[in-house]
Amino acid sequence: MPEIRHVMLGQSREVFQAAGFDVRSWAPLRTRGRRRPLRFDGHETLAAFIASESDIDDLVPILTAWQIEWNKMHERLRALDEKALSPPDPDALREMLGVSMEELETLRQALRPQRFEQGLRALAAHGADLRVRVLAPSYSQYQRAAQRWWSGVSPAYVRESRPRRAPIYFVSSNTHAIANLVGGYARTHRDAILEHLRAHDPEGLRPVVESSLASGREEELLPFLYYVMRDYIHATPDGDRMHLVREAERDAGLTHLAEPGHILVDAQILELARVDPSLVDPRLRVDGLEALRHSDAFVLNIDYPLGMAAYHLLSRIGQGVGELRGIYVMGKAATLNGRVGDVALSSVVYDEHSRNTFLFRNAFTAADLRPFLRFGTVFDNQSALTVRSAFLQNSNYMNAFYRDGYTVLEMEAGPFLSAIYELSWPTRVPTDEIVPLGTDQGPEVGVLHYASDTPYSRRQSLLSKSLSYLGVDSTYACAIAIVRRILTREVERVTRGETGASTGSG
Numbered sequence: 001m002p003e004i005r006h007v008m009l010g011q012s013r014e015v016f017q018a019a020g021f022d023v024r025s026w027a028p029l030r031t032r033g034r035r036r037p038l039r040f041d042g043h044e045t046l047a048a049f050i051a052s053e054s055d056i057d058d059l060v061p062i063l064t065a066w067q068i069e070w071n072k073m074h075e076r077l078r079a080l081d082e083k084a085l086s087p088p089d090p091d092a093l094r095e096m097l098g099v100s101m102e103e104l105e106t107l108r109q110a111l112r113p114q115r116f117e118q119g120l121r122a123l124a125a126h127g128a129d130l131r132v133r134v135l136a137p138s139y140s141q142y143q144r145a146a147q148r149w150w151s152g153v154s155p156a157y158v159r160e161s162r163p164r165r166a167p168i169y170f171v172s173s174n175t176h177a178i179a180n181l182v183g184g185y186a187r188t189h190r191d192a193i194l195e196h197l198r199a200h201d202p203e204g205l206r207p208v209v210e211s212s213l214a215s216g217r218e219e220e221l222l223p224f225l226y227y228v229m230r231d232y233i234h235a236t237p238d239g240d241r242m243h244l245v246r247e248a249e250r251d252a253g254l255t256h257l258a259e260p261g262h263i264l265v266d267a268q269i270l271e272l273a274r275v276d277p278s279l280v281d282p283r284l285r286v287d288g289l290e291a292l293r294h295s296d297a298f299v300l301n302i303d304y305p306l307g308m309a310a311y312h313l314l315s316r317i318g319q320g321v322g323e324l325r326g327i328y329v330m331g332k333a334a335t336l337n338g339r340v341g342d343v344a345l346s347s348v349v350y351d352e353h354s355r356n357t358f359l360f361r362n363a364f365t366a367a368d369l370r371p372f373l374r375f376g377t378v379f380d381n382q383s384a385l386t387v388r389s390a391f392l393q394n395s396n397y398m399n400a401f402y403r404d405g406y407t408v409l410e411m412e413a414g415p416f417l418s419a420i421y422e423l424s425w426p427t428r429v430p431t432d433e434i435v436p437l438g439t440d441q442g443p444e445v446g447v448l449h450y451a452s453d454t455p456y457s458r459r460q461s462l463l464s465k466s467l468s469y470l471g472v473d474s475t476y477a478c479a480i481a482i483v484r485r486i487l488t489r490e491v492e493r494v495t496r497g498e499t500g501a502s503t504g505s506g
Contacts, residue, residue, distance in 0.1 A: 001066060002111070002118075002119050002122040002123070003043075003044055003122075004040075004044060004045070004046045004130065005044040005045070005129070005130065005131065006044060006045040006046070006130075006131045006132075006133070007045075007046045007047075007048060007059075007063060007130060007131070007132045007133070008021060008045060008046070008047045008048070008133050008135060009047075009048050009050050009055070009056065009059070009132065009133070009134045009135065009137075010047065010048075010049065010050065010134075010135040010136065011049065011050055011051070011135075011136065011141045011142060011144065011145045012049070012141075012144070012145060012148065012262070013262065015135050015136045015141065016047055016135065018135075018136075019135050021041075021045075021047060023039040023047045026039035026040055026041050026042070026047060027039065027040045027041075027042060029046075034058075034306075035264045035265075035303070035304075035306075036048055036049065036050070036055060036059070036264065036306075037049040037259075037262070037264045049262075049263075049264070051142065051145055051146075051149075051263060051265070051305065051306065051309035051312070051313075052142050052306070052307055052308035052309040052311070052312055053137075053142070053307075053308050054306050054307020054308040054309060054388065054389075054411065054415075055306060055307070055309070056134065056137070057307065057388040057389040057392075058306060058307065058389045058390070058391065060132065061389055061391040061392055062391055063130055063132060065391070066128070066130075067128040067129070067130050070123065070127070070128040071127045071128055073097060073123050074123055074124070074126070074127045074128070076096050076097055076098075077096060077097070077120070077123050077124040078124055078125075080096065080124050085117055085120050085121055085124070086117065087117065088116065088117055088120055090104060093120075142308070142309075142312050143312060143316075145261075145263060145312070146309075146312035146313050146315070146316040147316060148261035148262070148263065149260050149261040149263040149265060149313060149316070150260075150261070150313075150316045150317065150320055151260075151261055152257060152259075152260025152261035152262075152263075152267075153257055153260045153261075153267045153269070153300075154320055156255045156257060156269045157269055157298065157300070157320075157321070158320075164322060165320075165321055165322035166296055166297060166298050166321075166322050167296065167297040167298070167321075167322050167323040167324075167325050168297065168298055168299070168300050168317075168321040168322060168323070168324055168325065169297060169298070169299045169300070169324075169325050169326045169328070169486045169489075169490075170299075170300050170302075170314070170317060170324060170326065170327045170328070170443075171299060171300070171301040171302070171328045171329075171330070171482055171486075172301070172302050172304065172305065172310065172314075172328070172329045172330065172331070172412070172416065173301055173303075173304070173328075173329075173330040173475075173478070173479060173482065174303060174304065174330075174475065174479075175256065175266045175268060175301070175303050176226070176230070177226075177475055177476055177478075177479035178254075178268065178270065178299070178301050178479055178482075178483060179245075179249050179254055179256070179268060180226045180229065180281075181280065181281040181283075181284055181476075181479060181480065181483055182252060182253075182254060182270060182275060182279070182280055182281075182284070182483065183245075183248055183249040183252045183254055183279065184248070184252060184276070184278075184279030184280065184281075185229070185244075185245050185248045185249070186222065186225040186226055186229050187218075187222070187225075187279065187281075188248075188279070190221075190225060192232070193225050193228055193229055193232050194209070194213070194225075194228075196228065196231070196232045196235060197209060197224075197228045197232075200231065200235070205224060205227075205228070208224070209221070209224045209228075212224060218282055219281075219282055219283055222281060222282075223374075223472055223473060223476055226472060226476065227472045233245060252274065252275070252276055252279055253270055253271040253272070253273070253274025253275055253276075254268055254269070254270045254271075255268065255269045255270075256268050257269070265302055265303050265304075265305050265309065265313065266302070266303040267300065267301065267302045267303070268299075268300075268301040268302075269298055269299070269300055269301075270298060270299040270300075270301070271298055272292050272295040272297050272298065272299065272486075272487075272490055273292060273293050273294065273295045273296070275289075275292050275487075277289045277290055277292075281480070283371075283372060283480050283484075284480065284483055284484055284487060286484060286487050286488045286491060287491070288491040288495060289487060289491065291491050291494045291495055292487070292490060292491060292494065294494050295490050295493075295494050297325065297490055297493075299486060300317065300321070304331060304332070304412070305412060306411060306412070307353075307388070307389075307411045307412060307415060308353060308415045309415075310412040310415040310416045310419070311353075311415035311416065311418050311419045314327070314415075314416055314419035314420070314423075315419045315422065315423070318419065318422075318423040324423065324442075324443040325443060325444070325489065325490075325493075326363070326443050326444040326445075326446070326485070326486065326489065327416070327420055327443050327444070327445050327446070328363070328445075328446040328447075328448075328482045328485065328486070329412065329413060329416050329445075329446070329447045329448070330448045330449075330450070330475070330478045330479065330482060331410050331411075331412050331413065331447075331448070331449050331450075332410070332449065332450055332451075332452040332453075333384070333408045333409055333410035333449035333450070333451060333452065333453075334390070334408070334409040334410070334451070334452070334453035334454070334455050335379075335407060335408060335409075335449075335451035335453070335454060336398060336401075336402050336406070336407045336408075336409070336455070337379070337402075337407045338376075338377065338379055338407075338451050338454070339376070339377075339451060339454060340451050340452060340453070340454055341375055341376040341450070341451060341473060341474045342376040342377045342378070342379060342450070342451045342474065343369055343373060343376055343377075343378045343379070343448060343449065343450050343451070343474050343477060343478060344378075344379045344380075344382045344384070344407065344408045344448075344449045344450075344451065345362050345364055345365065345366065345369075345378065345379065345380040345381070345382060345447070345448060345449075346362065346382040346383055346384040346408055346413070346447055346449065347359065347360060347361065347362045347381065347382075347383075348382075348383040348384070349383070349384045349385075349386055349413045349414055349417055349447075350383070350384070350385050350386065350401075350406065350414070351386045351413070351414025351415070351417065351418065352385070352386055352387055352388050352414065353386065353388065353414055353415060353418070354414065354418055354429055354430075354431050354432075355431055355432040356414070356417075356418070356429065356430065356431065356432065356433055356434070356435045357433075357434045357435065358413075358414065358417040358421075358435050358436075358437060359434065359435070359436045359437065360417065360436070360437040360445050360447075361437075361445070362380075362445070362446055362447055363444050363445060363446030363485060364446045364447075364448060364481055364485070365380060366378040366379075366380045368481040368484070368485070369448075369477050369478065369480075369481045372476070372477040372480045372481065373473065373474065373477040374473050375473050375474075376450075376451075376473060376474050376477070379407070382407050382408050383404075383405050383406045383407065383408070384406065384407075384408035384409075384410055384413050384447075384449065385401050385406040385408065385409050385410075386410060386411060386412070386413050386414030386415070387409055387410070387411060388411075389411075390409070390411060393409060393455070395455075398455060408449050409455070410449055413447055413449075416447075417435075417437065417445075420437060420442060420443070420445060421435060421437060421442075423442060423443070424437070424442025424443075425442075444489075446482065446485065448478040448481065448482070450474035450475055450477075450478055451474070
């Protein structure tokens with residue numbers, strides 16, 4: 001960022017190309033806490049791919065805050081002799097910037113430790129004056145982006161061997177939980193993962209893992225295996241272990257689609273008829289699981305979309321699949337009455353985009369999660385607020401909603417519910433109304449949020465500190481509840497002989 005002067009926002013390579021920017025030759029970049037595709041021209045221009053107006057709502061305040069803070073520090077450092085920065089004196093910097101040692105370390109990480117001295121020189125040398133340009137910011141371009149994403153997903157779902165498009169259970173979560181729970185790789189490679197933990201244990205998990213291993217209870221050990229598995233996979237720079245994991249997932253009926261249509265929202269398609277009861281996590285073993293071999297249904301899981309991208313993607317999915325038998329959303333949120341790692345179940349959502357208050361019957365209750373949550377607490381009967389940007393809420397704003405009973409702040413539930421309304425009713429979603437989503441009209445809806453931020457206490461936030469194992473506990477409790485719900489409902493359908501009964505919407 002110290003080198004950036006211009007930021008270009010566009011939905012596709014074609015949009016950038018039409019404006020004269022050949023971003024295909026630019027260097028790809030990644031950011032922490034956001035999965036927005038970025039390209040850098042090597043000089044002073046950053047290209048950011050956006051999937052909806054929510055990317056603008058999210059990105060512009062972040063850039064504004066960056067510029068404000070940069071210029072504040074520039075005013076304090078511009079008179080600093082360059083010799084004082086070779087090497088940087090931490091005590092002198094803390095005094096000049098008026099920050100704590102912890103905050104100085106945050107700055108060092110932001111400027112990258114290996115380029116900290118260079119970043120400080122830039123801070124002292126010049127102020128920030130960013131220019132932001134949005135290319136082709138039309139609604140139709142966002143729809144085209146969603147269509148391009150679906151064109152990368154549909155070949156794994158639409159097959160000529162089927163007389164019709166298969167029924168779908170839609171899930172929005174992450175790309176590791178369902179794969180680990182159903183694929184069985186961690187269970188079949190337990191010893192190798194444990195050996196890796198014993199050799200590399202930066203978080204000090206080994207004692208509690210050894211205790212779980214000694215207990216003989218697999219369901220107590222598996223969460224740790226899932227958590228350590230990511231480090232185990234990426235320990236080989238050539239990616240060999242990741243290829244082996246993907247092969248194991250395909251054998252278990254799960255296909256992973258990375259960045260379909262060049263949109264950074266990965267997808268997974270799970271063929272329920274190929275689920276192997278011997279491989280699944282023991283907490284998923286519902287009665288009659290073997291009957292799934294007669295199922296014609298699939299699970300489509302997508303990686304957390306940001307804001308209104310949820311609306312565009314689910315709307316497009318609804319046009320391209322058969323019967324939608326259930327829509328289940330697992331997301332991260334800020335909690336105003338809980339702790340990091342807690343889970344909130346809402347049945348009321350106020351959406352800042354449409355200004356609607358959605359009322360619906362949540363498919364999940366506290367009883368569905370409590371057996372699988374070791375450290376957190378489940379809060380049911382909550383009310384959620386879908387905000388346009390997680391960066392724009394101050395304490396007065398949050399206090400006002402908290403007094404009205406809203407305890408969950410997040411970014412996707414409202415757009416998902418808007419899409420669900422339009423998939424269930426023959427009209428567009430209204431605005432500024434109370435919108436009930438009845439159980440007799442449309443698919444079943446389940447919404448789960450795990451707490452990643454506590455903005456009132458500021459004890460911990462997702463972007464300032466990793467959720468670590470605490471986050472795995474809550475996310476897997478949510479994922480287990482979702483997959484159990486899907487398996488139970490599909491087993492019941494197969495047992496009643498309902499496979500192939502629906503005509504689908506195709």
